[in-house]
Amino acid sequence: MLLSVRRPFRILPPVMSKEIVVSGIRSTGFLHLGNYFGAMRNYVKMQDEYNCYFFVADYHSLTTHPDPKDLRANVYRVVAENVACGLDPEKVALYAQSDVPEIPELYLMLNMLAYMGELEKVPTFKDKVRQQPQNVNAGLLTYPVLMTADIIIHKAVKVPVGKDQEQHIEMARNFVNRFNNRYGELFPEPYPFNYSSELIKVPSLDGTGKMSKSENENATLYLADEDDIIRKKVMKAKTDSGPTEHNSEMPEYIQNLFLLMGLVSTPDVVDTYKKAFNECTIRYGDMKKQLAEDMVQFIAPIREKTKELHANEDAIKKILKEGAEKARASASVTIAEARKLIGINYY
Numbered sequence: 001m002l003l004s005v006r007r008p009f010r011i012l013p014p015v016m017s018k019e020i021v022v023s024g025i026r027s028t029g030f031l032h033l034g035n036y037f038g039a040m041r042n043y044v045k046m047q048d049e050y051n052c053y054f055f056v057a058d059y060h061s062l063t064t065h066p067d068p069k070d071l072r073a074n075v076y077r078v079v080a081e082n083v084a085c086g087l088d089p090e091k092v093a094l095y096a097q098s099d100v101p102e103i104p105e106l107y108l109m110l111n112m113l114a115y116m117g118e119l120e121k122v123p124t125f126k127d128k129v130r131q132q133p134q135n136v137n138a139g140l141l142t143y144p145v146l147m148t149a150d151i152i153i154h155k156a157v158k159v160p161v162g163k164d165q166e167q168h169i170e171m172a173r174n175f176v177n178r179f180n181n182r183y184g185e186l187f188p189e190p191y192p193f194n195y196s197s198e199l200i201k202v203p204s205l206d207g208t209g210k211m212s213k214s215e216n217e218n219a220t221l222y223l224a225d226e227d228d229i230i231r232k233k234v235m236k237a238k239t240d241s242g243p244t245e246h247n248s249e250m251p252e253y254i255q256n257l258f259l260l261m262g263l264v265s266t267p268d269v270v271d272t273y274k275k276a277f278n279e280c281t282i283r284y285g286d287m288k289k290q291l292a293e294d295m296v297q298f299i300a301p302i303r304e305k306t307k308e309l310h311a312n313e314d315a316i317k318k319i320l321k322e323g324a325e326k327a328r329a330s331a332s333v334t335i336a337e338a339r340k341l342i343g344i345n346y347y
């Protein structure tokens, strides 16, 4: 007699594959408020909803020829700062770009599809040519090509970045389309991402341009700044004697102060000072004192956590090693597909 084996009937939940996210930060110095609000704040939110790959762009940092002695500490610091800001290496792949050799391989392939004329027109390249005419290297020229490889090696569709990277991501879409048209559909188009409707540019404290790792340290708030330094920098931010007519137009440097306040202070504090501005009763000294204290409250815990993590080299090495394994598992699949489409499969 045949025995019929009754299997328990189970309805499996539909497999929902999460969208893929990639972003990177160069290891060129201390991270600042711009990095946090333009990029890292989004990373932390995205880690629960997406399949995330976040990396330290150490190859990109080589365009400025950092001292080999500093490179490792800088990479470790970026890892520590990311974790201190709330990134969980269990939930995401957190790795060093140079630990994934599939990235430079894809970069090489993409370089054959990138043209001198378009690379020379990139505003960030033109800025570098102006700023450092003695070091206009090919790595700077092909910077957006390496970025494209970083992103599409995992077939990412969302790239959390600040406003300054928007154009690079647009170029990535061009390179993706060129590859797909020539060799066959492999890569999705990546788009820059921010949780609010617009990409962010965190302004510098002196009212000229954005906060940046290398330019004007006194106008940049670093996540490693001590409390007194934060207070000093904020109190020195550019202001004037205040508006004399109700509901005046706000000068850009005052708008910037309000923007910074909006990032770290509570909405009612911001509203109080906005009202005071519109009624011509604002005292910028008081506003800056409030901003400085709210900034200290915001930065101090990140700074202290970073110090603790940075001191634990073993933990950072473990994060990087595990991150590299996760990243390579995904990158090796993509590079095999790219090779095949190009025709590099000889045995």
Ligand code: TYM
Pocket (backbone or CB within 6 Å): 022, 023, 024, 025, 026, 027, 033, 034, 035, 036, 037, 038, 039, 057, 060, 146, 147, 148, 150, 151, 159, 160, 161, 162, 163, 164, 165, 200, 201, 202, 203, 210, 211, 212
């Ligand atoms: P990097 O290292 O200059 O900056 C890291 C992230 O911080 C953002 N950011 C800002 N956002 C708002 N306001 C600011 N003042 C500000 N300053 C910096 C940047 O937009 C960035 O998101 N090329 C990239 C690194 C990179 C990358 C990638 C990013 C390499 N490959 C692939 C995304 C995907 C860079 O130099 O970022």
